[in-house]
Structures are given as C-alpha cells and as structure tokens.
Amino acid sequence: TRRVLVSPSLLSSDFGRLAEEVRAVEAAGADWIHVDVMDGRYVPNITLGPVIVQAIKKVATRPLDVHLMIVEPEKYIEAFAKAGADILTVHVEACTHLHRVLQQIRHAGARPAVVLNPATPLSAVEEVLGEVDMVLLMSVNPGFGGQGFIPHTVDKVRRLRAMLDARGLHTHIQVDGGINSETARLVVEAGADVLVAGSYVFGAKDYAAAIHSLRA
Numbered sequence: 234t235r236r237v238l239v240s241p242s243l244l245s246s247d248f249g250r251l252a253e254e255v256r257a258v259e260a261a262g263a264d265w266i267h268v269d270v271m272d273g274r275y276v277p278n279i280t281l282g283p284v285i286v287q288a289i290k291k292v293a294t295r296p297l298d299v300h301l302m303i304v305e306p307e308k309y310i311e312a313f314a315k316a317g318a319d320i321l322t323v324h325v326e327a328c329t330h331l332h333r334v335l336q337q338i339r340h341a342g343a344r345p346a347v348v349l350n351p352a353t354p355l356s357a358v359e360e361v362l363g364e365v366d367m368v369l370l371m372s373v374n375p376g377f378g379g380q381g382f383i384p385h386t387v388d389k390v391r392r393l394r395a396m397l398d399a400r401g402l403h404t405h406i407q408v409d410g411g412i413n414s415e416t417a418r419l420v421v422e423a424g425a426d427v428l429v430a431g432s433y434v435f436g437a438k439d440y441a442a443a444i445h446s447l448r449a
C-alpha cells in the first residue's frame with residue numbers, strides 16, 4: 234500500500250501569523266505545504282502571489298505545493314519557481330497549450346502537476362499523463378475553503394488510478410476540497426495518495442491529531 238501524504242492548505246491558516254502556522258503544521262507532521270494562488274479572474278477570490286510564496290519558503294522545510302488558480306499561468310511560472318515553489322499545479326481549463334506549460338514548469342526547475350475541476354473529464358489530461366508528477370482532482374469548485382466534498386470525486390479517483398496503472402505510471406493522485414477523516418478514507422481507498430486539507434487541519438485545536446486522522 235502506498236504512503237499517504239498530507240498537504241495542509243494555508244488558505245485556512247491565520248495569515249497574520251503565517252510563519253508560525255507553517256512551523257506548526259510541519260511540527261504536526263505535514264508532508265507538504267499547500268499554497269492556493271487565486272487571481273480573482275480564474276476563481277472568484279484573490280489570495281497571494283510570488284512575494285508571499287518567497288516569504289513562506291524562508292520558514293518552510295517541507296516542499297511547497299503551489300496550486301495556481303489563475304488565468305494565463307504561463308506568464309508566472311518562472312516567478313513562482315524562483316520564489317521557491319517545488320510543485321507547480323496548473324488548471325487544464327486555464328491552459329491553451331497545456332503540454333507547453335508543463336514543459337515550462339520542468340525547465341523552470343519545479344515539478345509539474347495538472348488539476349481538473351469537478352466538471353472536467355479525465356480525458357482532458359489523458360495525453361499528458363507521462364509529463365506530470367501529479368494529477369490533482371478538485372473535490373469542490375475552486376475558490377474557497379470550507380466547502381462540502383463532492384461525492385462523485387471518489388469514482389473519478391478510481392478511474393484515474395486505473396488509467397495510470399494501465400500505463401505503468403506511479404503518478405501521485407491528489408485530492409483537494411472538503412477533505413476530513415471520512416472523505417480522506419474514501420479517496421485513499423479509491424487510489425489517492427496526497428490529501429489537501431484546509432479547514433479540517435487549521436480549524437482543529439490539535440493540528441497533529443487532525444493530520445494523523447487523515448492518514449489513519
């Protein structure tokens with residue numbers, strides 16, 4: 234059985250105490266740190282850019298897992314890689330030339346990943362499975378923390394794992410949105426191995442207990 238990685242989403246952290254929050258989730262057992270970049274155009278919310286990623290990089294010891302919810306991501310790949318993003322995830326729906334953007338990410342020195350919204354079929358990434366280190370399946374519509382998990386995602390994870398197995402690929406499958414101890418178990422059983430969790434981790438009194446319960 235594959236090891237399950239937990240990537241707490243800073244979106245639900247206390248941004249006034251960002252450095253402390255990063256240290257706290259790392260001490261609590263976070264494997265990666267999930268950073269949500271929103272531009273107010275691709276999604277109806279605005280968060281942060283490369284300067285904040287750079288600030289997080291100064292305190293983080295775990296890989297920065299940067300989820301770009303922005304239009305024209307190709308314009309900002311180098312800036313986020315330079316700021317310290319280890320994994321750069323782009324939305325297939327936001328890329329006119331997805332293959333080119335994935336290559337651009339690798340050339341910039343980061344690990345390329347691609348993400349699909351709940352309504353986007355797996356066929357949208359079928360031709361680039363060999364180019365990515367991870368496929369992220371959104372289990373909510375992107376833009377906000379604290380939304381409910383869309384149950385249909387479980388079957389989508391299962392079908393993606395089968396597609397990867399058929400090609401002999403060990404690509405990570407990440408799930409983002411509405412993850413708690415119950416939904417975590419469902420998606421891990423279906424073949425996911427990286428869990429993003431925002432409100433479930435940062436809303437808990439005990440970060441370590443919350444992270445541990447996602448792996449259990």
Ligand code: DX5
Pocket residue numbers: 242243244245267269300373374375376377378379380409410411412429430431432433
């Ligand atoms: C949503 C973001 C998520 C968000 C998840 O657009 O991509 O990473 O922080 O939050 P929860 O875990 O609260 O659903």
Ligand code: ZN
Pocket residue numbers: 242267268269300409429
């Ligand atoms: Zn995210």
